[in-house]
Amino acid sequence: MTQLLEARDLVRTYQVRRGLFGTSTPVRAVDGVSLAIKPGETLGIVGESGSGKSTLGRMLLGIDAPQGGDVVFEGEAMPKFGTPRWRALRARMQLVYQDPLAALDRRLTIAQQIGEPLEIHRIIPKEHRAARVAELMAAVGLRPDQGGRYPHELSGGQRQRAVIARALASRPKLLVCDEPVSALDVSIQAQVVNMLRDLQDANDIAMVFISHDLKVVRNIADRVAVMYLGRIVEEASSDVIFKTPLHPYTKALVSSVPVPGKVLEGRVILQGEPPNPANRPSGCAFHPRCALASDLCRSRAPDLLAVGAGRTAACHMVQAPAVAVAA
Amino acid sequence: MTSNLVELRDLKVSFDGIQVLHGIDLDVKRGEAIGLVGESGCGKSVTWLAALGLLPGKARVSGSVRIEGRELVGQPRAALEAVRGGRIAMIFQDPSSSLNPVLRIGRQITEALALHRNLRGEAAKMEALRLMDMVGIPDARRRFDLFPHEFSGGQCQRLMIAMALAGEPDLLVADEPTTALDATIQAQILDLLIALRRETGMATVFISHDLGAVSQVCERVLVMYAGRVVEEGEIGTLFDAPRHPYTRGLFDAIPRLDGERRRLIPIHGTVPDPRRLPEGCAFAPRCSSAIDACRHLNPDLTDMADGRRLACLRPVGEAWSVAAPAVLEGAL
Numbered sequence: 001m002t003q004l005l006e007a008r009d010l011v012r013t014y015q016v017r018r019g020l021f022g023t024s025t026p027v028r029a030v031d032g033v034s035l036a037i038k039p040g041e042t043l044g045i046v047g048e049s050g051s052g053k054s055t056l057g058r059m060l061l062g063i064d065a066p067q068g069g070d071v072v073f074e075g076e077a078m079p080k081f082g083t084p085r086w087r088a089l090r091a092r093m094q095l096v097y098q099d100p101l102a103a104l105d106r107r108l109t110i111a112q113q114i115g116e117p118l119e120i121h122r123i124i125p126k127e128h129r130a131a132r133v134a135e136l137m138a139a140v141g142l143r144p145d146q147g148g149r150y151p152h153e154l155s156g157g158q159r160q161r162a163v164i165a166r167a168l169a170s171r172p173k174l175l176v177c178d179e180p181v182s183a184l185d186v187s188i189q190a191q192v193v194n195m196l197r198d199l200q201d202a203n204d205i206a207m208v209f210i211s212h213d214l215k216v217v218r219n220i221a222d223r224v225a226v227m228y229l230g231r232i233v234e235e236a237s238s239d240v241i242f243k244t245p246l247h248p249y250t251k252a253l254v255s256s257v258p259v260p261g262k263v264l265e266g267r268v269i270l271q272g273e274p275p276n277p278a279n280r281p282s283g284c285a286f287h288p289r290c291a292l293a294s295d296l297c298r299s300r301a302p303d304l305l306a307v308g309a310g311r312t313a314a315c316h317m318v319q320a321p322a323v324a325v326a327a
Numbered sequence: 328m329t330s331n332l333v334e335l336r337d338l339k340v341s342f343d344g345i346q347v348l349h350g351i352d353l354d355v356k357r358g359e360a361i362g363l364v365g366e367s368g369c370g371k372s373v374t375w376l377a378a379l380g381l382l383p384g385k386a387r388v389s390g391s392v393r394i395e396g397r398e399l400v401g402q403p404r405a406a407l408e409a410v411r412g413g414r415i416a417m418i419f420q421d422p423s424s425s426l427n428p429v430l431r432i433g434r435q436i437t438e439a440l441a442l443h444r445n446l447r448g449e450a451a452k453m454e455a456l457r458l459m460d461m462v463g464i465p466d467a468r469r470r471f472d473l474f475p476h477e478f479s480g481g482q483c484q485r486l487m488i489a490m491a492l493a494g495e496p497d498l499l500v501a502d503e504p505t506t507a508l509d510a511t512i513q514a515q516i517l518d519l520l521i522a523l524r525r526e527t528g529m530a531t532v533f534i535s536h537d538l539g540a541v542s543q544v545c546e547r548v549l550v551m552y553a554g555r556v557v558e559e560g561e562i563g564t565l566f567d568a569p570r571h572p573y574t575r576g577l578f579d580a581i582p583r584l585d586g587e588r589r590r591l592i593p594i595h596g597t598v599p600d601p602r603r604l605p606e607g608c609a610f611a612p613r614c615s616s617a618i619d620a621c622r623h624l625n626p627d628l629t630d631m632a633d634g635r636r637l638a639c640l641r642p643v644g645e646a647w648s649v650a651a652p653a654v655l656e657g658a659l
Contacts, residue, residue, distance in 0.1 A: 048509035048510065048511065048512075049480075049509055155597050156367075157597060158597075185366040185367055185536055186366075186536065186538075186577065186580045186581055187366055187576060187577065187580045187593055187594035188366075188593070188597065189580070189591075189593075190580040190582070190591035190592060190593035190594075191593040191595070193582070193591050194590060194591050194593060197590075212509060212510060214510065214584060215581065215582040215583065215584055216582050218582065218583075218584060218588065219582040219583075219588060219591060238588070239588065242584055242585075243585075252511055253510055253511065254584065256510045256511050256513065256514035257510065257539065257584055258514075258517070258537065258539030258540045258542065258543045259539055259542075259584070259585075260538040260539045260541075260542050260566060260578060260581060261538075261542050261562070261563075261566030261567065267514065269511075269514050269515060269518055270511045270514075270515075271515075273479050273481055273482070273512065274509070274511075
């Protein structure tokens, strides 16, 4: 099947100035990421803060222009940010992010906001707009009377439903969700995750689901990419990657998830913190926190290579352990 | 009865005439680790803010909070300040907003040491360095004079814990201490809390909505809903066989990392608005096993045979006949 979206070798660098008069240094937030998403598929992206997952999400939508590499959406190169062509394309791909209160205009009612994309993209005639808004609200489980409410009058879960309804208004083919349920309680989280999956199935929407919560990602994603310091370090189907993680970082992530009712034992607890992207370690960026690191890991960064059917990993120890130790 | 370090009895709180806490009874024994779980807005944090007199002036607090028999509710500020930080310390979710951004970190820790232990000068500095070491700040001596923004989120939380330990408290109340942190850092902080409790013997109250994190750290758990405790028990008892439908619902809603990938099981609806609490059991409108009696009667928290406490007319795991039990009919 052809890909809905393909990203090749994306690079995004920020200039960070240290101190008031300090010189600015480039920080590679995303450092050569390639990925592909099929229509209707969900790709989960996990990683810690600073791993570049949000920047990647914005580049996939063309909001941040990549400084290297390119994005191809439905077979065509991503137009430049802000151009009429890009704006037109935005109806086909939408963004949902963590804080619905910040994403909503507090002076407009929920129904007005859900109707806005219909107006902007001139999708349906004015007289049908109210009916479409009602349909969207029903699809995300909001009551008709809540359409007249303002964002502050709704709960966190309801606000996120409203944001999702607005994102769906233009019938997008791709939804990039950046931590969409992280601010919600587990009970409500489950409601929103189930709803997203149903909407996706019903409308054949592909999704990039960015989250630091492995449990949620496993549940919603077909495939998962693990990011560390701007690079994908492992990618596999969601069933496989959590059952048999290969990269030492994925192993540590999986093992750091506390399981209810089980006492802490035999967990891999990583020492240290994710390094500052401005001060990237030599070789494999993970080596200072890795128990397996060899000299090769300290000197040469591993490439993301196939390590079995349908899975890739960027780790010398996984790719060729004997060679790595000998080196 | 004196074996308890802290005893809360019938603790009630209302804001502007709206009651948000409906009589909490809770004991903390010396050295014990208990968890408080429930959705946002269930009163987990308010319970401890009220106990320590940290709520704003418009809050009305009634009931009793005793630390080793000494009453705290209604005491003057000076009496409370001797307890806060000294006997009971509290840390919060967002460490960077609890630290003063314009003061060097060393100064903030030594300030706590001067206040609670009367340590000054070189003695205070030595102790502060020891605490920074203890909570796992690498290279403490060199970083003593840095500002909070020069530390990462996980390290700021470690520094908050160091400040909380400065008063050598008997009880540490940790309010969602790992919620804002990354998974691998969260694991480190949980580990630190466990190690500190082992080393210092201080009791811990761990407030969290993450049942996984709670079961790593705690021995006993209280589940709160709409300002009440609805179930309480040892971790093993509660997690193996939750009896309150709300506890069960919280467990079921957590996505799993192992086993089949399946559809999540949410709890329908939301936590009720304290201004419009339903009649009867507050959970009844969201509860799939609720019967008519649940919509009229509010069950008390009752001691059960297996050592847990439970407030429910229709506990999970009991075979219910279609008709309401005779006891309930009598009560109606």
